[in-house]
Amino acid sequence: MKNTDVPILRCRSNPGSTTSWIVTLVLGLLVCSARFISSTEVNGTHCVRPYDTPPCDCKVGWYGDKCTENCSSTCSSGYGCNKTTGKCVSCKAGYHSFNCTLKCPPNCLNESGQPAACDKDTAHCTNCQPTWWGSKCTNKCDSNCKNGVCDFVNGHCHECEVGRTGENCSEECPSDCWRRLCHRDNKTCTGGCTPGYFGETCDKKCGGNCKEVECTVNGTTDASSKSMCARCTGTGQCHSCKSGYWGDICDKLCPEQCTECAQNNGTCGSGSGGGSSSSSDRITGHREGEIAGSVTAVILLVVVAAFVIYLVKRTRGCNSLLGRCRGRRQSEVDENVMKNLAQSSGDNTVEV
Template identity: 30%
Template sequence: MDNRLVLLLAAVVTNFGHLLASQNLNCARGYWGEDCKSRCSKGCTYIGCDKVTGSCFGCNSGYHGKHCDISCPAHCVCNRFNGNCTSCYNGWYGDLCNMPCHNNCSSCSKTTGVCSTCNYGWYGTHCSIPCSMGCNRNYCTKSTGYCSRCKVGWYGSNCEKQCPTNCHDGCHKTSGGCTYCNSGFWGSKCSIVCTTNCESCQKSDGTCLFCPNGFWGSNCSQTCSTNNCKKCDKNTGSCKTCNSGFWGPNCKYVCNKCRNEKCDRFTGVCETCPVGFAGEHCNITCDISNCSRWSCTKIQGFSCSDCKYGFWGTRCEKQCDTNHRCRYCSKNTGGCISCLSGYWGISCEKNCTKSCSSCNKYTGYCWNCKTGLWGNFCENNCTVNCICDRTTGICSSCVHGDWGKVCENKCNENCYSGCDKGTGKCSSCKAGFWGKFCKNKCLAGDRCQDCDNSNGICSKCVLGFWGSSCEKNCATNCAEGCNKKTGTCTSCAPGLSGLNCDIKCEDENCETCHRYPDSHSCIICKAGYWGQSCDIQCKSERCIECHMNEGRCTLCDDGFWGTPCHLRCNAGCKCCSVTSGTCSRQHYCLGTNDMRNTTVVLEQTNNTLNTVSFTLLGCSVAVLLVAIGIPCMIKRRSKQKAGAATSENQNVVQQSVSYTVDREGKARIEIPSFQAGVDNYTYETPETNKGFEEEDYADLLEADMVYENR
């Protein structure tokens, strides 16, 4: 036996025994060593490695060595034991697979670099010659460039030639002969033109096969017999198809009112009729103005099965009567079947009694009487407060609030919706009362809004109270009362949260926030603010409210619109839509312009009053000087006439008053003193000048007031 074979068998037996021995170690796959903590090399295959030595049972592609921890050269599949490249990746060759194949090679010889296969579209030793552009899918043989199939329109061994121009759907690959010709041509290569007016001819001999519309004959040289014939028989010339809107053997008849002018060529029967027409030839007009139920079809024609009130006849073309009192009459005879309300008789010629709302057509007896009347003609009066039977006069029910056999009793005043006619028991009680006759007050007293009708126990408290007997007050900050059983607020006042609305919202500018303990974050910001914490002001002063998350304006001042309220509404438009600028009705406006105008008027009024006040002050000074001078003169003359007089003179003078209005609209009156050292007198009135007209206070400003000085 060959020594090499013996050595090989010995190595296999040794490795196999070593493998069996190593498997006695209970390591997980991918680990080895006495404590199984060592990881097999990443180059080992999924089988793993020897549990004792850590050597791999097999290497992954790209690695070699005992532990598969040595990388093969790039683009190389190498031998595990010696690292030599056994093959190269596609596109590379050489001992180390480090030389690229020719550009158009998909693979080449590892030793010589000669191309073994080419990319599509190339052939030759080094795949450097392009295939013919006529090759199907751009593929040809590597050695000769031969194409097995050509693209449509090409032929030849290498598909290098183009088919004749008028070939239809390609030509024969070897000869280039046309299989079919385009319309209007014939011959082996479709190079001969068909005769004039021939739409299509035989490829082999040029015999005409189809004529264009309006022509016939072996060479399509003859015209069809009539201008309305669209297509006629090639051999006989008889018309086969008419132009739209015509019919008959020679297409000389016109389709009558057919929809889209389409009818049967032989009978003239329309395919469909336009709306409002019926019959095979669509020559029947469907007048449905007096029909309540009708049929209008091409096959069945036009018919009315029911007429509208007031009409009769086959097509409801006749009126029931001339006095217009008949509601409905026989469709066939025209005889009146039903009268309009308020009439009776064979021809509805008689009037029902005035007390009838309607009466029998044949007897005149009333069907229904007005409230409080009975009898065949509603001629009798029911008992007071009684709604009685029309035929017997017996009281069947009472007017609301009464009861008894003849409705002689009054329901209790605390009954809410009347009472039983026989017993007087209330149907339901007004708020705060209970019992069969609603005579009892609810047990909880005035704080109870509704209570059980059978026991008086309160079921609903008056707003602001809670408890079994409504004895407890809801929390002060509850906006819409509280739960009767728990006292929990239904909703909170702005800026507050919590079950009892006793917790302030976290954000200062928050109007409504989450009520419950897990979160008091804001839901709605106060007007003019936005953001999660309501700490950002809206973008424009004209923006009254803006979107909490986006900041875009949702409510603008009157007269403006747009996301930042920067656009003016159209002239004459007091307020408009914030998104479209469309003018809104005046009752949707906020009235902010009116408030602003009022402020301007007040300021103008204040300015006017101030001007008037200064003018009057000057006049007052002049009058004061005159007033002081006159008494002196009088006093001097009195001394001359009466001698030494010791009595004290009393001087009466007219004094002007300064009248102004401050910024808050309060009236202010200032009276200057006559005597030195005496303070001026000032009077303030709580009245504002809101709504004042100038004439309301002009007299006050100009009037002189009389004071007495001693």
Template identity: 30%
Template structure:
């Protein structure tokens, strides 16, 4: 959560107002304190006015700012209730006086004439030297002009590209998406997901053979069937029917030479496709 703070000065008087532009006001209505308190028309302009959410009238007598009394310096505090991340702070003088900081985010330098570096997070940079308050994902350095080194990506370049990218450790410096796809057996933008059952290969684009012994299950990288092949099929991926003359599990058995058409049988069952030779009988012509 982030907030924006406005400091307003009137002579030796310091006025502090809190403003929020597209960020949560984390100081709103929080306990506040200041080293001294000024008056306007007899009204105390205490520290709590800096966190009341009102900041349209920055005039010294506008009663919307906290005002200190006398001296060149003043101290103001707010209790945010714990450690918080403050994204942006803007400091102003009183309305009509010199501006301490650039009035519009995204600029820096003399007369606020220079644009902040393009890779600053949300376009914010320090108003004097132009160094970024934070960097967009994929960039590092004071001015966020350095891309993440090879193998790293994301905010502050602290995340490692996946080693399951098709080129291990090579990914988009902003998103971490693998360039060129995934290694065999993996899928997803960052190649963090293993192939589902019955899928294999690069980006899991291959389907395991339905003739695998354990129907449709195979090695997620190679596609080789697990548990061998269904009867009548052979090969690492069980994609080859038994050749003529053999049948059964892994095509390991020979068709009977006593089939009516010797050596020719059903590739799954081994049954002779025609009648048996004279003197033989049975499905496989095995009985004399």
């Protein structure tokens, strides 16, 4: 007999028949118990209200008209599945598909030790492991990306490895950038230039007469020592010149009498670097020569003056009209004059 065919007994008040009232009560209890047992067998024990007419409202984790089907174990706990189709509302981390039975792609990002996460229906990763990119993280980041890391959507490098530039770090920095460091967008050198070059991209050579400088600091050649290595400024002006040259780009020769001269004006003896001692020796010798010449000139003047005075004194005893001296012949006078002149010159000779 179906539960719908169980007669509904109505209790009637019949104060004159106590026995009848008790019989009616017992029969009612029996009918209600039969209905409960019958409905449980029909709907199963996972209905929220087992005695409801099918389909009943299922408890979380169950589905079907009678709530007898179990939702997939990889459906998110707490959400269960559709009560009619069994489709998971959402999946546990690391799974996707209709009933969450397929694993997410292996390179999807997993956080805090949890399985990789992806979209339930498309399997697209919500993010990728650092060195992978693409909707399902199947593409490897370029090796020129710093540490191999790139944007997981388009694969563009966040930063480039040293010596690389460009949108995807596929180009090289200018070869004469210091330690190959350059700006990613415009290739300008960010760490200065290698010795002997200048300019924004270090594509210009310093003058050939710029002096080479020590390129190490405490035995190293790291970036902090680049200013010590530069031969010229960013505009091409030499920091110092090689011996024998001066000027902003060291294109002018020092005066002949010196091998070192000041870079700003060419003055002798004011240059920097070796060779200053030879320049000083040359200048000293030049001054000694000037002094010797001056002494010789003074001596000659003294000799001439003495000769003139002598002639004046001797001619006072001679007849100017006859051309003869008293008591002497002209030849004797001339002979004596020559002797005195020779003696005077010998006495005043100065050794230089």
